[in-house]
Amino acid sequence: MENLIREMTQSLHKGFIDRSSEHIGNFMPKLLVNNREENVLATIIDELHKCNAFSISVAFITESGIASLKTQLYELKQRGVTGRILTSNYLAFNNPKMYQELLKLENVEVRVTNVSGFHAKGYIFDHDFHTSLVIGSSNLTSNALKVNYEHNILLSSHRNGDIVHKVKNQFDQLWKESTPLSSEWIENYQIMYQPRPIKQLLEVEKEQVKLQNKMREAHAIIPNLMQSEALKSLSEIRARGEERALIVSATGTGKTIMSALDVRSYQPKCFLFIVHNEGILRRAMEDYQKVLADEPASSFGLLTGNQKDLDAKYVFATIQTISKPDIFECIAPKHFDYIVFDEAHRVAAGSYQKVLDYFKPEFMLGMTATPERNDTLNVFEIFHYNVAYEIRLQEALENDILCPFHYFGVTDYIADGVTIDDTNSLQKLTSDERLKHVLDRIDYYGYSGEALKGLIFVSRKDEAHELARKLTELGLPTVALTGEDKQVRRLEVIQQLKEGLINYIITVDLFNEGIDIPEVNQVIMLRATASSIIFIQQLGRGLRKSSNKEYVTVIDFIGNYKNNYLIPIALSGNQSQNKDTYRKFLTDSAVLNGVSTINFEEVAKKKIFESLNEVKLNSMKNLVEAFNNVKQRIGRVPLMMDFIEQNSIDPLVITSKAPFKNYHLFLQKLKETEVDLSDNASKNLVLLTREVAPGLKSVEHYLLTRLMEGEARKEELLDFVQEYDETVTMDDVEMALRIFDLSFFNKTIDKIYGKPLIIVHDKIVDLSPEFKLQLEDEGYVRYIEDILRLSQYNNEIHQNGQSDLLLYHxxxxxxxxxxxxxxxxxxxxxxxxxxxxxxxxxxxxxxxxxxxxxxxxxxxxxxxxxxxxxxxxxxxxxxxxxxxxxxxxxxxxxxxxxxxxxxxxxxxxxxxxxxxxxxxxxxxxxxxxxxxxxxxxxxxxxxxxxxxxxxxxxxx
The missing domain is CATH 2.30.280.10 (SRA-YDG)
Structure with missing residues (x-):
């Protein structure tokens, strides 16, 4: 207790009296804001993890705000920790469904105050001997907790402190006078609930109609961030005389509208849009008709099995039809001057190759969300390595292009102490006990909007059909779709889901791509993650924006799967294969920008950590796959920095593999290099790869760069390095020199690192004769320069561009x-x-x-x-x-x-x-x-x- 009081006194002294005080205590007052480095939600979660009880007093709450905390509240329930939430119906901001979500929180008592003008925003967390308070501007909404410009103060006080006494006293007094939340209260509120006065709503609608009319008049569909950047890049590519380009963009980011905007700018005489799915084709034509609104309806035509509008200016064709020989007989190779291939990763198929070989347009555009395929043909090569723009899931979410999501990694059903997995029998996978567990978690985490419209991914067809039957019997109308169902049947069932006639579609891998159901507000994964690409494809089925939802709920049931390590890889979008990067992702509460959140129940998170510990991310299979993907993307043998620039594997993961002490040895194994190095030259690369490439200190890459230009005195080297990093000292320079002349290491290090890179004599430093001779080989110089670039990059990214110890690194x-x-x-x-x-x-x-x-x-x-x-x-x-x-x-x-x-x-x-x-x-x-x-x-x-x-x- 004495230590606590002393610690708190010192913290408050620094926070409120003298900021120059050295003490940085555990009770430091803190300003809480939302930016790229931190957010208010992370602090709320941290305090919930530590508290013994909590009380929250906020005027406004949204379903998304509650969803942000549901996993933490569930974990508190498991530990027997209870809490209170006091809210209101002020301005009719809180919708009735939100109150229903609050009732699901079994360890949280909720009351509603009738105080006029209630506008409180306070969070109280009780600990053994002290209380923490978060007071400021943040309501319990996703935007307030993660995105909005907010000011909140976190401060702590001893349990006998006056401020705690007054805050709690006011809360308790208001609590006693408030109405306990109940189903009856919500029913009465539902009757009276009017989110906006009717008159105001009508005025808003009138303004929207006026705006839409103006946009139609000006044909002004405003491009989003991705579209604007892509259009600019496409224009620059064509200005260079290029005839092909590729857009890599996450599902739902507006690729089709972007291509239509580019076509409008290009003004082709005849245009062709190709995709494999007639449903996608018809929606694409509708989007083009919106963008090209001044074109008559007769300008647009379909080329499908049942329709042949060959004379249209804008032709939308399925690949199955456009690739037929009798179609080629009707259309000249240069008939179309602009062709778009949607889902361009499919171009390796023979039907696409026929089209590519036959038509000779002035410009060809490919669009895909997942270009990295293991097909024999290279998508990037086909489009001449011209990636006009690339936007991945995380960036699209940050820029509000996609619908936000709340991901919940939950533990699958545990029977007799063993967690179920998809190798179990059908009887176990569809047992009443497992289904009850699944439904409990689905109900708890809920969905956004008034009507449930969900997709469920399972591992087996028989499992899909049996679960669909059981869910329907339980009052959740569900249909199973598999690859055996024809396109007509699929479209029929999808329409049933959109119209609310059913609640769920269950499938295996049918909806990984090529399906567009914006209304989906819940995605459930009842299967192991097969690959990070498939995971994102399935999650992406719910990320299209729709007026019926504020966010998408993603519930991932995590069992005893060896591939659990793929979950952080997929969610982070980081392909480095660096385990520490994924561990950090799993522990960081502020990991995503924007209102989306990622939450793991503790048992589920433990299973992912176990999977990470066991897997070998530097397996030869992973290394070769990463190498081939990057080589495909850039059209040449990649250097180490190419892996960084292409968001691929961390190249130091490659050199951590036992036989590949340097990157040259890896290329030799793959027979991808003609550079012939001496034994000493190869060993010197090992030295630089291990000691310099990680970028631990800024001095090393600057110093060697300077020495490759000629000899220098130590003082000159210090001056040179300080031009880039003024914090570098002569001790740092001496340390780097000891690495380069090997004097830092034991006497037998030359067996691994070869002969010294430098010679130091009378304060003059020069490259060793052996190293100078090696640098006469251009191939060797490329290796050295590549390592130095990687070192500089790693130093800037991992060490903030400096050379000292960084907290928590x-x-x-x-x-x-x-x-x-x-x-x-x-x-x-x-x-x-x-x-x-x-x-x-x-x-x-x-x-x-x-x-x-x-x-x-x-x-x-x-x-x-x-x-x-x-x-x-x-x-x-x-x-x-x-x-x-x-x-x-x-x-x-x-x-x-x-x-x-x-x-x-x-x-x-x-x-x-x-x-x-x-x-x-x-x-x-x-x-x-x-x-x-x-x-x-x-x-x-x-x-x-x-x-x-x-x-x-x-x-x-």
Whole structure:
């Protein structure tokens, strides 16, 4: 308790009296805003995770706002934590369905105040001995919590503090006078509910009609961000004399309208639009008719099995019909001067090839959401590697082009302690118990809008039919569609869903692409993720905007699937195959910009982490697939930076594969290089790949770039580097030189790294004769320049362009030594910690393996976010010289640096948690399980561990 009060006093002193105070306590007041780095929602989630009870007082609540917190509230229910929400019906903002969603929260009591003008926005979180408050401008709506310009203050007070007493007292008083939310109250509210006065609604409608008429008159369909950028790029490509181009754009981002706008600008004499699906074809023609509104209806025609409008100016054809020989006999090769291929990833098919070979238009445009295919033909090559524009899911969401979504990763049904998976029998997959579990989670997470219109993806056809039967019997009309159903039947069922005659369509992989149902407001995944591409295709079925929904609910039932690791890959859109990147994605509450959210129930998240730990993302299959995809995209053998620029695998994942110590060796294995390197030249590439390419320090790539121009004095090198990074010191330069002349490493390092790259003599630095000779080979220079570019990129992205330790970034023991400019590589002797003259780096693996020896079963433990119980090495006593140096580190100016990783499966990287000090009086002599003496003490962290990192490290 005394520590708590002292910590709170210091935090409040820094926050309200003297901001220059060194203390950064766990109770620092904080301004909460929404931007690309942070949002209000993340703080609310963090406080919910930690609290023992909570009270929320907000005037306005939306379904989307509640959805943003439903997973956290469910987890609180599992822990027995309850809360209260006080809201109102002020201005009739809150709709009746939202109140129904509030009733689903079993651990949350809700009341409605009748206070006139109620406009409160406050969040109260009770902890053991203190209370945290978030007070400001944010209502419980997705926009207020993630997007809008908001000002809120997070502050903490002791439970006896006056501010807490007054805030809680006011809340309690209003709570007593308010009406408990009930079904009866909602029914009465529904009768009276009028979201807008009728007169005002009519005026709005009149204005909309006027605007639509003006737009029709001016033919002014306004392009969105993607469309504007793509149109500009297409114009530039044609100005270069190019005849083909490709648009890569997520489903629902307006590719068809964009192409129509470009066609309007191009003004072709005859135009052809090709796609494989007649339903898509007809919708495309409707979009073109909107954009080309001044063209008569007779200008538009269909070329399908039943209709042959060959004389139309704008022809919309199915590939099945346009590829027939008798059609070619009727149309000359140059008849069309502009051709669009929708779903262009299909052009590898023989029917498309016939069309490509026959027609000779002035310009050809391909459009696809998923160009990376394993077909024998290269989509990028067919369109001459001219990618006019590329927008992926995350960017489209951020720019409000797609409908927002709330993703919920939930645990699939558990029977007898085992989670179900899609290898189970049909009987288990469709059992009443599993179906009840599924329906419970579906009901809890809900949907946006008045009527449920959902898609369910399962793993088997018989499962689809059986679940459809059972859901229909339970009052949720459902139809199963499979590949066996003909197009007419599919269109019929889709129309039933749109009209609300059924609630669900269940399918296997039928709707991965080529289907457009904007009305879908719920997507359910009852199957393993087969690939990140298919996952996004299925999720994307609900992302088209529609007036019937505010957002899409995506419920993913996560079972015992080996491919669970694909979920963060798909949702993040990051193809780096870097496990740490995906772990960060899973732990970060502010991972998506815009109002969309990603939520995992804890058991489900654990299964994904387990899958990540077990999978080998640098398998040869993954490496070759990534290489081929990038090569296809750019039309040549890629360098390492090409993988970065094409949003592909992290090239350092390639060089982490055992035989490929450098990228040249990988290319040799694939027989994709004619560059012939000496053994020493190849080893020098290993040195640069391991020590420079990660971009740990800014100095290394600048320094080597300068030395490749000629010799220089050390002072000149420092001046050169400081032009780019003024924080670099001579110690940093000396450290880099020790890497390049190999003096930093042990004496046998030349077996791996070859001969030194440089020679240092009388403060003059020059390249070694061997390295100079190697640089006479242009192919070798390309490798070197590629590594230096990658180093600079990594330094800017991962180290913010500088060379010091960054809080919560991950480092290995050797990384620490290099950043702190150690004279030699002592990483092999650091183990758990190392006591040096001016510093003590401490490395802790928080969750130890069960089979480690008794001599290393240290029970290091966080006592709070700013305090850790820590063990010295075994066979240490209180008066051991090493222990005394640690206990008295402040007196001798030794800085303690704390690094923690969750478990050994994370490899050699540890989170940097900042500096710490030994809390005096906490030291204790104790023993290990085998009886060996050991000393424990408490470390006080200068900066409390960030909430999401802390939860990740501590949770088992």
């Amino acid at each position: 991950k480092y290995s023991r050797k990384d620490f030594l290099k950043i702190k400019n150690f004279h030699n590589d002592e990483s092999s002797t650091v183990y758990g910690y190392k006591v040096k003259e001016d510093m003590i780096p401490i490395f802790v693996t928080y969750h130890k393996q069960d089979d480690i020896s008794e001599t290393t079963q240290y029970e290091d433990e966080f006592l709070s976010q700013n305090e850790m119980k820590w063990f010295t090495k075994s066979n240490r006593k209180m008066m051991t010289e090493e222990v005394q140096k640690i206990l008295h580190h402040q007196e001798t100016n030794r800085t303690i640096y704390v690094f923690v990783q969750k478990e050994d499966a994370e490899g050699t990287q540890f989170y940097y948690l900042g500096t710490a000090h030994v809390i005096q009086g906490t030291e204790e002599q104790t023993a290990m399980p085998n009886g060996a003496p050991v000393v424990t003490m408490h470390l006080g962290l200068k900066t409390p561990v960030r909430d999401d990192i802390y939860r990740y490290l501590v949770e088992s």
